[in-house]
Every structure is written in C-alpha cells, then in structure tokens.
Amino acid sequence: MKGMTLIVKTISSWVKMLVFLFGIYIILFGHITPGGGFAGGVILACSYVLIMLAFGRDYTEENLSLKLASKLDCTGALLFIAIALVGFMYGGFSFFYNFIQQEYLAGKETAFKLISAGTIPLSNIAIGLKVGASLFLVLLMLSAFRPSDSSEKEN
Amino acid sequence: MMIPLPLFVAVPLAVAFIVPLFGQKTKSAATVLANVATACLLILAIYIMRTGQSGIYRVGQWSIPIGINLVLDGLSGLMLLTISIVSFAAMLFSIRYMEQYTAKPKFLSLFLLMVAGMNGVVLSGDIFNLFVFLEIASISSYALVGFGCEHEELEASFKYMVLGSVASMFILFGVGLVYGMTGTLNLAYISKTIQLAGLNNGLYFALAMFIVGFGLKAALVPFHAWLPDAHPSAPAPISAMLSGVLIKALGVYALVRVIFNVFGVSIPIGWILITLGVLSMVIGVFLAVGQWDFKRLLAYHSISQMGYVVLGVGIGAVVLAQGKDPAWASLAILGGLFHLMNHSVFKSLLFLTSGSIEIATGTRQLKQLGGLAEKMPVTRTMCTIASAAIAGIPPFNGFWSKLLIVLAAVKAQFYGLAAVTVLVSLVTLISFLKVQRYIFLGDLPDNLKEVKESKGSMAWSMGVLAGLCVVMGILLLWEPLREQILTPAVQVLVDNVYSSKIIAMP
Amino acid sequence: MLYSMCFLLFIIGLYCVLVKKNMVKIVLGIVIMEYAVNLFLIMLGYRLGGIAPIVGQNDYASGAVDASFTQASVDPLPQAMVLTAIVISLGSLALMISICIRTYERYGTFDITQIRRLKG
Numbered sequence: 001m002k003g004m005t006l007i008v009k010t011i012s013s014w015v016k017m018l019v020f021l022f023g024i025y026i027i028l029f030g031h032i033t034p035g036g037g038f039a040g041g042v043i044l045a046c047s048y049v050l051i052m053l054a055f056g057r058d059y060t061e062e063n064l065s066l067k068l069a070s071k072l073d074c075t076g077a078l079l080f081i082a083i084a085l086v087g088f089m090y091g092g093f094s095f096f097y098n099f100i101q102q103e104y105l106a107g108k109e110t111a112f113k114l115i116s117a118g119t120i121p122l123s124n125i126a127i128g129l130k131v132g133a134s135l136f137l138v139l140l141m142l143s144a145f146r147p148s149d150s151s152e153k154e155n
Numbered sequence: 156m157m158i159p160l161p162l163f164v165a166v167p168l169a170v171a172f173i174v175p176l177f178g179q180k181t182k183s184a185a186t187v188l189a190n191v192a193t194a195c196l197l198i199l200a201i202y203i204m205r206t207g208q209s210g211i212y213r214v215g216q217w218s219i220p221i222g223i224n225l226v227l228d229g230l231s232g233l234m235l236l237t238i239s240i241v242s243f244a245a246m247l248f249s250i251r252y253m254e255q256y257t258a259k260p261k262f263l264s265l266f267l268l269m270v271a272g273m274n275g276v277v278l279s280g281d282i283f284n285l286f287v288f289l290e291i292a293s294i295s296s297y298a299l300v301g302f303g304c305e306h307e308e309l310e311a312s313f314k315y316m317v318l319g320s321v322a323s324m325f326i327l328f329g330v331g332l333v334y335g336m337t338g339t340l341n342l343a344y345i346s347k348t349i350q351l352a353g354l355n356n357g358l359y360f361a362l363a364m365f366i367v368g369f370g371l372k373a374a375l376v377p378f379h380a381w382l383p384d385a386h387p388s389a390p391a392p393i394s395a396m397l398s399g400v401l402i403k404a405l406g407v408y409a410l411v412r413v414i415f416n417v418f419g420v421s422i423p424i425g426w427i428l429i430t431l432g433v434l435s436m437v438i439g440v441f442l443a444v445g446q447w448d449f450k451r452l453l454a455y456h457s458i459s460q461m462g463y464v465v466l467g468v469g470i471g472a473v474v475l476a477q478g479k480d481p482a483w484a485s486l487a488i489l490g491g492l493f494h495l496m497n498h499s500v501f502k503s504l505l506f507l508t509s510g511s512i513e514i515a516t517g518t519r520q521l522k523q524l525g526g527l528a529e530k531m532p533v534t535r536t537m538c539t540i541a542s543a544a545i546a547g548i549p550p551f552n553g554f555w556s557k558l559l560i561v562l563a564a565v566k567a568q569f570y571g572l573a574a575v576t577v578l579v580s581l582v583t584l585i586s587f588l589k590v591q592r593y594i595f596l597g598d599l600p601d602n603l604k605e606v607k608e609s610k611g612s613m614a615w616s617m618g619v620l621a622g623l624c625v626v627m628g629i630l631l632l633w634e635p636l637r638e639q640i641l642t643p644a645v646q647v648l649v650d651n652v653y654s655s656k657i658i659a660m661p
Numbered sequence: 662m663l664y665s666m667c668f669l670l671f672i673i674g675l676y677c678v679l680v681k682k683n684m685v686k687i688v689l690g691i692v693i694m695e696y697a698v699n700l701f702l703i704m705l706g707y708r709l710g711g712i713a714p715i716v717g718q719n720d721y722a723s724g725a726v727d728a729s730f731t732q733a734s735v736d737p738l739p740q741a742m743v744l745t746a747i748v749i750s751l752g753s754l755a756l757m758i759s760i761c762i763r764t765y766e767r768y769g770t771f772d773i774t775q776i777r778r779l780k781g
Binding site for chain 2: 691695705761768
Binding site for chain 1: 715718744748755758759762
C-alpha cells in the first residue's frame with residue numbers, strides 16, 4: 001500500500017490531528033458527558049487508521065512502531081489494575097475503591113466539573129490508552145496480511 | 156486473615172500484562188515471573204482451604220445487589236484449589252516445553268489471562284460478571300489452541316471458536332432473559348426471586364439456554380464435536396489446562412452453580428443431567444477406543460470422564476428432588492465433585508506425558524511408537540500411574556471417586572446406571588492398556604533409538620501431579636481433610652441456602 | 662412479540678453458522694447472533710415513551726429529577742451490559758477474522774468442506 005493521491009494526503013494530514021484531539025476530549029470528559037475510555041480509544045485508533053489509509057502502512061509504522069504500541073497497550077492495562085489496587089491501601093482491602101472521591105473530594109461541590117468523580121477519569125485515561133493502542137495493533141496486524149495474499153494470487 | 160478475593164483475578168491479570176514488556180533477551184525473567192505468579196495463586200488457594208474461609212467480597216465497597224460481589228464458598232474454594240494446582244504444574248512444564256515456540260511471552264500472557272478468567276468465573280457472584288470472565292477465559296483459550304499457526308491448529312481453533320462463540324451467545328441470551336424475568340443480576344437475589352415466585356416459561360427458556368450454552372462449553376455429548384479437535388491441537392501444557400480445568404470451570408461448575416443454587420433442582424432437570432452424563436460417558440469412551448492419535452484418544456476420554464462428573468451430580472439432583480434421604484444425594488454429589496478434582500489431576504498428567512513423548516519422538520501416533528519403557532523410564536512411570544488412576548485401579552484416586560458414584564447409584568436404586576458406570580470403567584481400562592502396549596512395550600522402531608528422557612521442570616511437574624494421583628485418596632479417607640475440602644463443597648449444593656446466606660451476610 | 666423477533670434474528674444467525682460453507686459467512690452468522698442478543702438486551706430496558714436516564718447540569722436545581730424521572734427513564738443497566746458485550750465481541754471478532762486470514766494463507770480457500778485435515 002503506497003497511499004492515496006495528494007489531495008487525500010493533504011486533507012488527512014489536517015484532519016488526523018482534529019480526530020486525535022476529539023478522541024482525547026472524549027476520554028477526558030468521559031465522566032461528565034456521554035463517551036468514555038472505550039469510545040475515545042476507538043477514536044484515537046481511528047486517527048491512525050486515517051493515516052494508514054492515506055499514507056500507507058509503512059509510514060504509519062514509522063510514526064508509531066509496533067513495539068511502542070504494544071508497550072502502551074500493556075501500560076494502559078497495568079495502569080488500570082494499579083488504580084484498582086491502590087484502594088487496598090485505604091483499609092479494608094477494597095478493590096476498585098474510589099479513594100479520591102471518598103478521601104479527598106468528599107463533601108465538596110464537584111459535580112459536573114472536570115476534576116470530579118474520583119478515580120473514574122483516571123480509569124478512563126487508562127482504558128483509552130489500552131483500547132487505542134490495542135485497536136491500532138489489531139488493525140495494523142490485519143492489514144499486514146494483505147500484501148502476501150495478493151502476491152500469492154499473482155504467482 | 157481473610158484473603159482479599161480480587162487478588163485471585165488481579166495477580167494473574169497484572170502479571171499477564173507485565174510479561175509482554177520483557178524483550179527477547181529477558182525472556183527467562185518473564186518465565187520466572189509467570190511461574191512465581193502461579194505459585195502465589197497456589198499458596199493463596201491452599202491457605203484459603205486450610206483456614207476454611209468463606210464469605211463475600213464487595214468490589215469498591217458497594218453493597219449488594221447494587222455493586223458487584225465475589226463469593227467464596229466451599230465449591231468455589233474447591234475449584235480454586237483445582238485450578239491453582241493444574242495451572243502451577245502446567246506452567247512449570249511449559250518452562251522447557253515452550254522453548255520450541257518463538258513467541259513465548261505471548262504464550263505466558265495468554266496462559267495467565269486464561270487463569271484470571273477461570274478464577275473469576277468460580278468466584279463471581281453475579282451472572283453477568285460470570286459471563287464476562289467466561290469470555291476472557293474462552294477468548295484466550297481460542298488463541299492458545301491456534302498458537303502454533305499450522306494447518307491443523309488453525310482449523311481446530313476456528314472450529315472451537317465458532318462453537319464457543321455460539322455457546323457464549325446462548326449464555327448471554329439466557330442472562331438477558333433472567334434479567335428480564337427477575338430484574339436483578341445477582342445470583343443470590345435471582346435465586347430469592349425464583350424461590351418466592353417459582354419458575355415461569357421465560358425462566359424455563361433461560362434454563363434451557365444455559366444448559367445448551369454451558370453444555371457446549373463443557374463438551375457434553377450432543378455438544379462435544381469441538382473438543383477432540385481443539386484439545387489435541389494445542390501445545391501440551393495448554394491441552395492439560397483445557398482438559399484439566401477449563402471445561403470444568405466454564406462448563407460443569409457454571410452449570411451446577413446455576414442449576415443447584417439459582418434455579419433449584421427438580422426431577423426433570425436431574426434426569427436431563429443424568430442423560431447428558433450417561434451419553435457422554437458411553438459415547439466418549441467408545442469413540443476413544445478406536446483412536447490411534449495419543450492426544451486425540453485422551454481428548455475423547457475427557458468427554459467420557461466429564462460424563463462421570465455430570466452423572467454423579469445428576470443422581471444427586473434427582474435424589475434431592477424426589478425427597479429421598481439427602482445422605483445419598485450428598486454421596487453422589489461428593490463422588491461427582493471428587494471425580495472432577497481427580498480427573499483434572501490425572502488428565503492433565505496424561506496430557507503432560509503426551510507432550511513429553513511428543514517432544515522426545517516428534518510424533519504422537521501410537522503405531523509409530525513403541526518400546527519406550529527403557530528409554531523414558533520417568534515418563535513411563537508417570538503415564539502408568541495416570542492410566543491406572545483414570546481406569547479406576549484401587550490405590551489411585553480415580554478408583555475412590557468412581558466407587559462413590561457407583562455406590563450412590565446403587566443406594567438410590569439406579570442399578571442400570573451403576574452397571575453402565577462399571578462397564579465404561581472397564582472399556583477405559585482396555586483403552587489405556589492399548590496405550591501402554593503401543594507406546595512403552597513392543598519393539599523400539601529404528602528412528603527412535605536416540606530418544607532422550609525429558610528432564611528438569613518437565614519431569615518435576617509430572618512428578619508433582621503423579622504424587623497427587625497416588626495420595627489423593629486420603630482426601631476422602633482421612634476425615635479431617637474431607638471435612639476441610641470436600642464436605643463444604645457438597646453442602647453448598649445439597650443445602651438450599653445459597654441465597655439466604657449471602658443476603659444475610661454483613 | 663418483539664422479543665420473539667429478536668429470537669428469530671438469533672435463529673437466522675444460528676442457521677447461517679450451521680449451514681453456510683464459507684468461513685467469512687460463518688463469522689457473519691456469529692455477528693448476527695451477537696446483534697440479536699444485544700437488541701434483545703436493549704429492548705429489555707426500554708419503556709414506551711421513556712426518556713434518557715441522564716442527569717443534566719441544572720436538573721437538580723430546576724427540580725427535573727424527581728420520582729417521575731426514575732419512573733419515566735429507561736433502564737440503564739442493560740445498556741451497560743450491551744456496551745460490555747460489544748467490547749467482548751469486538752475482541753473475539755478480531756481474533757476470528759485473523760484466524761480466517763491465516764487459514765486462507767495456509768489452505769488457499771475459505772471453503773470449510775475443503776479444510777478437513779482433522780478426522781476421527
């Protein structure tokens with residue numbers, strides 16, 4: 001895959017940043033508006049799919065290598081488990097304990113503010129990282145099969 | 156001290172995501188870490204059994220039925236112990252065995268994900284969470300079956316995945332129906348609603364969905380088509396895990412939990428279980444006799460042995476529903492659950508020996524093997540012990556559980572069932588005599604003169620399981636151990652107090 | 662009535678899985694089954710003329726959230742279940758498709774009647 005025409009490349013190099021930004025917005029505001037980690041992560045991956053369609057697979061791999069993506073993937077998952085395990089430190093061994101909400105934000109008027117809901121925005125960020133990286137990996141892997149297939153047919 | 160139950164899910168899950176971060180050079184560190192994780196789980200499970208803990212755990216301190224809860228009772232503890240033992244041995248075995256594959260960190264990661272999923276299934280007290288954990292375990296097992304990416308493995312993996320996905324959809328449909336009918340997802344509250352209002356048509360439909368779905372996962376006979384392909388195709392430690400615990404945790408455990416503790420037993424359901432069990436036993440064993448591929452033969456025996464477990468539990472259900480003496484019901488269920496535990500030990504040992512033979516000789520066709528008794532004495536001893544156990548020869552563990560099932564069938568006056576059980580046991584013996592004859596006795600083929608015995612971690616893990624095969628009879632015979640491990644699990648199923656106990660817990 | 666239509670869709674998917682010979686069509690059959698179940702779950706929570714169970718910024722102050730709000734809003738729990746089920750099916754679908762592609766590389770066909778090395 002060499003990529004598409006110049007028009008598509010130019011437009012998508014503008015649009016990709018907007019899509020990426022929108023994904024970040026969806027992740028960060030997941031706890032007060034519809035959306036969240038999964039939806040935002042999918043949008044993040046979509047921005048890379050756009051690059052992959054417009055510029056070709058090799059360019060995308062230079063941009064975000066497979067190794068880095070798989071490391072981000074693991075980091076996201078580990079971050080999520082770490083947030084869940086931090087609750088153990090607040091007595092009673094409670095898994096997924098919303099320690100920020102209960103210990104630091106309790107009694108404060110935080111509803112509908114960006115910093116509210118305790119650990120939920122943090123979990124959203126972890127999930128967004130995980131979903132974005134792993135969906136990117138899946139799509140990259142699936143597109144990797146294509147050249148060998150077509151070459152087999154030609155032979 | 157009460158062990159926080161989420162550790163059983165969180166530890167393997169966390170290690171599963173740490174392991175891929177290691178590169179090709181630090182592969183051995185990843186292996187060590189994964190082994191440490193399974194060893195930790197084993198220690199935790201033994202600690203729980205020793206102190207006889209039970210209780211519920213509210214995730215995030217949300218009270219039930221609003222929040223998600225994890226439940227530890229006798230049955231969950233028994234399953235946790237079984238899963239931990241087999242996963243510990245299989246992980247130990249794979250240290251050396253998996254060197255022949257390139258992507259070892261991925262294997263370790265998927266293995267630990269599968270363990271996390273199974274631990275979640277047995278601990279979950281919430282029917283939708285049970286489904287989610289079941290899917291985690293299933294999806295990683297689909298990937299593990301196709302791990303080698305060769306022709307047969309891909310084909311088997313696809314077949315397994317299609318049937319597994321269909322089963323999952325059946326289960327999810329059942330979950331939806333149950334939620335629509337009772338308005339809750341918590342197992343205890345569903346059970347309470349059913350006890351108050353009784354079963355209506357929608358719930359019967361949901362029960363049918365669950366029986367088909369979990370039956371597919373457990374490979375009981377009308378639904379068994381995927382198992383003989385999927386289990387032999389996986390790498391040997393994974394075959395041991397799949398046959399040893401996956402079909403039990405995902406299939407039989409979930410089925411038994413849903414029928415006994417949520418929907419309540421009745422005579423038709425008991426007879427359905429008995430029919431499924433007898434069909435699995437008889438058809439599985441007769442298909443196994445004609446096999447010439449060692450692992451395929453073992454896979455058919457898995458179907459047959461799962462039939463024993465379901466038969467024991469089914470006899471218990473019928474006796475309970477008929478209102479006869481509950482002592483016979485608990486005897487039958489004790490036999491079934493004990494056989495479940497025994498089967499996971501000896502069947503995983505058999506699969507590990509098959510892996511040891513395959514890695515030494517490069518084949519698992521019985522006709523191409525022979526005379527390995529002198530070349531591979533350790534493997535030979537282990538395989539003989541496991542064969543004796545599965546065929547039900549007295550000092551080994553398989554004998555005691557089969558004896559219990561036969562006794563319970565006679566006491567409950569199902570003489571036909573008792574006769575079938577004994578007959579199937581005989582055919583199993585014949586089949587394993589064939590295995591011994593073709594692999595270890597006879598003439599050594601010329602191309603196998605250079606065969607080397609497997610050493611190190613492979614021999615150790617087989618040794619652990621073989622030791623268990625020999626001594627597990629004392630779980631039944633020595634009363635303190637029986638009271639500690641087996642009796643609480645049986646009581647969970649026999650006493651119909653699951654929901655009231657959980658709702659009343661502080 | 663509508664629930665039975667969901668079941669009909671489920672049966673169509675099952676038929677597709679059992680009868681079709683092309684691997685990709687089998688995967689599509691599974692996807693149809695998944696959507697049938699998701700539709701069923703969503704319909705369970707639906708209420709005729711229901712409103713979205715979302716509390717806006719000034720709803721508490723203006724008194725829009727009261728007993729009638731919980732009476733009229735649809736059940737959000739099945740929606741959460743469907744989201745989880747969609748995520749799970751995404752994972753299994755990706756795995757399934759990649760196995761299809763790998764099988765095509767090995768065998769050169771998607772026809773399951775020609776992919777028959779395992780017997781017995």
